[in-house]
Amino acid sequence: MKQIQIIDAKNHVGETVKIGAWVANKRSSGKIAFLQLRDGTAYFQGVVVKNEVSEEVFQLAKSLTQETSVIVTGEIREDSRSKFGYELGISNVEVIGESQDYPITPKEHGTDFLMDHRHLWLRSSRQHAIMQIRNELIRATYEFFNKHHFVKIDPPILTGSAPEGTTDLFETNYFDQKAYLSQSGQLYMEAAAMAFGKVFSFGPTFRAEKSKTRRHLIEFWMIEPEMAFMHQEESLEVQEQYVAFLVQNVLDNCDYALDVLGRDRAVLEKYTNLPFPRISYDDAIDLLIKNGFDDIQWGDDFGSPHETFIANSFDRPVFILNYPKAIKPFYMKPHPTREDVVICADLIAPEGYGEIIGGSERATDYEFLLEQIKNHGLSEEEYSWYLDLRRYGSVPHSGFGLGLERTVTWISGIEHVREAIPFPRLLNRIYP
Structure with a gap:
């Protein structure tokens, strides 16, 4: 039988x-x-x-x-x-x-209780549905990038330097020197793009950020593509095609999970319509100020209420373009006609889910990058390998990073990112 x-x-x-x-x-x-x-x-x-x-x-x-x-x-x-x-x-x-006195019964339980029993909570129909959607996004990610001739490259998790500053890094001893848990594989992916043209990584990243919001995890997974001979506008097209592909594959292959979660398919279907709208940082600031946001001015980064309001002004994910140079990492390409902004974009998800992608065109000028490294108080010696990429056949290149858990949270229509990963690591939680 x-x-x-x-x-x-x-x-x-x-x-x-x-x-x-x-x-x-x-x-x-x-x-x-x-x-x-x-x-x-x-x-x-x-x-x-x-x-x-x-x-x-x-x-x-x-x-x-x-x-x-x-x-x-x-x-x-x-x-x-x-x-x-x-x-x-x-x-x-x-x-x-046999199972006796199983602790998670059909009655209501508090969040802390469920998180303490995460190893068992994963068995519930809702958590099962969320993990099925996560699994589909992972499967579809490999399909999308393989179909478009990207090569998967695995950057190191232990690094000797920080691509975006050292304030939110986990430090550890690496024999006789300091090392850090990676907060991004991007710099290594730039090196890989110079060897393979179009590459992507998919792995865990770590941020020692003391945040308790529903959008933040200490450990999360990032998909980070990098593309040689590509400017920012072409990169935005790849990003929106990728996101629409993810949504469509969940619609096609996760029918039962969407039913369990009560997710409105008609809402998700809107997110497959391309192109996604675009708004400049300048116009986004004006939009907020005109609508009563007195707590923001040009030069500030957006908080959750700001991103939510901007997103609600559109019916699909929206790109916010060209942020101030002062609030972005050192490696972004300067704007050709302005000193104060860089060529970059964040993709903001609808329905209050915030940023799911951050990306930019990368600076290619050796002297400019060297100056930026010094201005940010970083070690020229530690970044010498990164500067080599600008000495030996530099080309225009662009890339981005998509946070898997935020994307799972958005597409699943759930409230908190902690349910979008099997065993979440939060500011106050490392058990189980």
Whole structure:
């Protein structure tokens, strides 16, 4: 007899199969027991009818506790009443591992309690749906960049310097010298782009930022493409195509997860319409001031309320272009006609989810970069390898970084980024 996974039930209608699963929930009447089963691929219902099985099997089914692991045997049937579309008519139940007093019950639990039990909370249908969307974004990321002939390059996690300053870095000892957990692989990706043309990295990054907002994690995953022979406008086109591709693939492949989360597909479909709107930093400041934001002036970075208001002025993600040089990293290309801004853009997600992409065209002039490194109090020696990229065949190049968890949060329509990663690291949490 074949053992299958729940997700493959549609391929075995009318067949008797075995499934290894956990009992997520259970209800019973005098003559029927309904088991809500999950196996990691999907959820569906198993039905045990008293007069179709032995008394022993029926009593066992009725006594099963939440999260007990079982192997169930039965016939796959179509079930038009369920969103999944199929159920299992159970003929036998074998208990593999009992579960007693499972702490996460169907009742309401506080956030701290759920976070303390994150290792178990991941089993719930909502968390399962969020992780399915995360998994789809990862899969679609590889598909998009492979299709467009990018090469995946893995930058180091331990670095001897900081691409965006040292204030938010985790420092560690590297034998007889200091090292830092990477806050971005970008500088290394620039080196890789000079070797391979178009590259991307996908890995963990770390920010020792003492923030408790719903948008911040201490450890998160970044997708960082870098493209040689490419100016900023072309990079913006890649960015919007990539984001629209991610949204479309979730719409195409995560139907059940979107149902569980109650995410409005019509809203998501709007985000696949290209091009995305663009607004300059100058105009964004004017927009805010005209609408009563007295707490901001030219030269300030945007906070969450500012980004939300700007995003709500459009019906899709919006690029904010050309920020002041003083609030951006040293490596960005200066504007050709202005001293005060650099060629860069942040992509702001709709619905109050904030920045999901930061990117820029990179400075290519050796003397300019050397001066910037000195002005930022950075070590010329530590960045000598980065300056070499401008000495040996420098070309126009652009790149960006997309935060995976913020994108998962936005597309899933959930409130807090902590649910968008399996085991979140927050300012006050490193357990479990």
